[in-house]
Amino acid sequence: MTPEKIKKMVSQLTLEEKASLCSGKDVWNTKAIKRMDIPSVMVSDGPHGLRKQPEDGDHLGMLDSIKAVCFPAGCAIASSFSRDTAKLLGETLANECQAENISTILGPAMNIKRSPLCGRNFEYLSEDPLVSSEIARAYVSAVQSKNIGTSPKHFLANNQEYRRMTSDSIVDERTLREIYLASFEGMVKNAKPWTIMNSYNKLNGTYLCESEAMLTDVLRNEWGFDGYVMTDWGAMNDRVKSLKAGCELEMPGGNTTNDLEIVEAVRSGDLDEAVLDQAVERILTIIYRFEENRDKNISYTLDQDHEVARQLAEESIVLLKNDDGILPLSASQKIAYIGQYAKKPRFQGGGSSHINSHKVESALSVADEKTISYAAGYNDATEAIDEKMQAEAVKLAAESDVAVLFVGLPDSFESEGYDRKHLKMPANQVALIEAVTAVQKNIVVVLHNGSAIEMPWIDKVQAVLEVYLGGQAVGGATANILFGNVNPSGRLAETFPLRLQDTPAYLTFGGEKDQSVYSEGVFVGYRYYNSKDLPVLFPFGHGLSYSTFEYSNMTVSKNKLNDSERVSISVDVKNTSNIAGKEVIQLYVSPINSRLIRPAKELRAFDKIHLEAGETKTVRFELDKRAFAYWEVAIHDWHVEDLDYKISFGKSALDTIMSEVIHVTPNQLLPKVYDLNSTIGEIMADQNGKVILEQAMGSVMAGNADAATVAEQGPNDMMNAEMFAAIMEGMPLRQLLSFVPGVEKASLQQLVDALNQ
Ligand code: BGC
Secondary structure, three states: OOHHHHHHHHHOOOHHHHHHOOEOOOOOEOOOEHHHOEOOOEEEOOOOOOOOOOOOOOOOOOOOOOEEOOOOOHHHHHHOOOHHHHHHHHHHHHHHHHHHOOOEEOOOEOOOOOOOOOOOOOOOOOOOHHHHHHHHHHHHHHHHHOOOEEOOEOEOOOOOOOOOOOOEEEOOHHHHHHHHHHHHHHHHHHHOOOEEEEOOOEEOOEEHHHOHHHHHHHHHHHOOOOOEEEEOOOOOOOHHHHHHHOOOEEOOOOOOHHHHHHHHHHHHOOOOHHHHHHHHHHHHHHHHHHHOOOOOOOOOOHHHHHHHHHHHHHHHOEEEEEHHHOOOOOOOOOEEEEOHHHOOOOOOOEOOOOOEEOOOOOOHHHOOOOOEEEEOOOOOOOOOOOHHHHHHHHHHHHHOOEEEEEEEOOHHHOEOOEOOOOOOOOHHHHHHHHHHHOOOOOEEEEEEOOOOOOOOOHHHOOEEEEOOOOOOOHHHHHHHHHOOOOOOOOOOOOOEOOOHHHOOOOOOOOOEOOEEEOOOOOOOOHHHHHHHOOOOOEOOOOOEOOOOEEEEEEEEOOOEEEOOOOEEEEEEEEEOOOOOEEEEEEEEEEEEOOOOOOOOOEEEEEEEEEEOOOOEEEEEEEEOHHHOEEEEOOOOEEEEOOEEEEEEEEOOOOOEEEEEEEEEEOOOOOOOOOOOOOEHHHHHHOHHHHHHHHHHHHHHHHOOHHHHHHHHHOOOOOOOHHHHHHHHHOOEOOHHHHHOOOOOHHHHHHHHHHHOO
């Protein structure tokens, strides 16, 4: 429907009707206005499968929804490092939505994994904003290409479950821009989501639903968002304030109190009716975008989409360790599958994303009984060791050529609604691994978990396969990788630390009462571990393949550039093995000798490519200003430091393969704000400042014998030139009055004026 028609329609609605459209009819549907033929449309979770419920459903995942296909959760999809994988998921979900008459799918969930403790990390994509934003962008574009809306969530800084409805995330401007907003930015600008879901929490003192700064200034005015904002379920605080701030739809609906507040506010003059009209226009635009593009011919079958779920899981599984090439297994080996998850995999997380799966495929259900035997080994409903179960498993392991241990985290360990307290696996599962390692050398561990765990047993096992919460077809996908029918190609989109104490937000995560201070700043995930040179269990970006790849011929199009120019970087990647495989090419940028507190390196581009055995492909990336920039609070904008930057290809955030150094100069200089308290170091770091200061000091020396003596006395036997320079670095200009005889305040002020020009 054209904007004119929408406007006309809104002009024909009564004040009460308009206010009523700003909240849902019930848990999942918008309101209809029969008189005007305005339809009611359904929204539904999301993000990795349909959770279509009846009108009186719930949003906590406790009541049943229709039978649906559970695809791999966000933690897994992001590990594919593949936009095509996210696209396939998006298209498949959109078809299901068309067939089920769902207008908007509530996802993707794209909050940054600030700490591995967040209970909802299994749904979130990454600790890195580029990976998060790019995977989400591909998903959103794919869903919307089939005329179904998305609702990327939860905007913003909702990185813990503890007191998520009232907690106040205290985040400084630069961290917000470089990490938390950056996760949404590229997705919003490039994929134009139909809606956005604001989070429950406050940000720097303001509930997100009331944050004009985020919902209107950043989202709409800066990034060009043109859909509508809906609240998370029950996240509405002050209805009138929210409407003014740019939050259009309150969900769930059913209670008309807030609609009446809108009516009263317009009548009392507190709310300009034009604000309400605009909100209704935005909501109706999206409702009709769906209604008018409904495709009733689209159908799907659960079984076909189950095959898609398997394909997605195969792209996402990460081979973390594979000593002596123990994997892939061979059908001629005597293999023991040990652990309950071989028979009953943990494949999804708890809460609003919980899917009523139409079938679940376990690794055991697709196994060849002739070569594979099974023992449960533990019961995942408890942490207590079941001696009998464990003994049976150990016996079976001892009698086999290889033991494949299916372990991970039980449902109760991670869910929406609460955070984890530690990174440990249940005691009985750890004990089982230890017991099996005592009788069997050939051990493969298959992990089913939604976020990073500690692995105290890592040195005693030969292989580890991280299958995450891989969706309902995870068993088939796992088997295909174990036996080499599929070559693993996933990479970790989050760091696996050695221990909880090493994590960046260890001291402050969760906060105190309702305040959560993000004191680690921009040092989230590998940005922290790399900068501290802290050993980790498995780094961000890590993942093995059955193929081997060789990188050569790195080229950069320019060694010196201005920040308005782009630089293109290429590299040849060869599959040096005799099987086809996929490689994830990762490009990192590191500022050299920055004067600011910046991460040692940041991922600035990535791609996943398929290479036949022996094949070589050239991969090319283009970097622009943003790849080198940081958020400068003095100008509230991105800025590039005049520096050398190292550009490197890496197998992970830790493992650099090759690099080149280029110099980038900013086009725009920062406004100068020198005063008498500016330090000599600051001034000397500014090209122009250095010239002015040296000239000024030169003339002081020339006209003043005493001053010259002081200057000569600078570096001497007691203090070498380096020490002198280090001390001068932090010395404020005004101190020259105290230590350099003959210097006058007026001449210093003249110097400051010259510096500021
Ligand atoms: C969750 C959202 C979800 C909504 C509806 C909320 O509790 O935070 O992610 O979309 O419920 O189920």
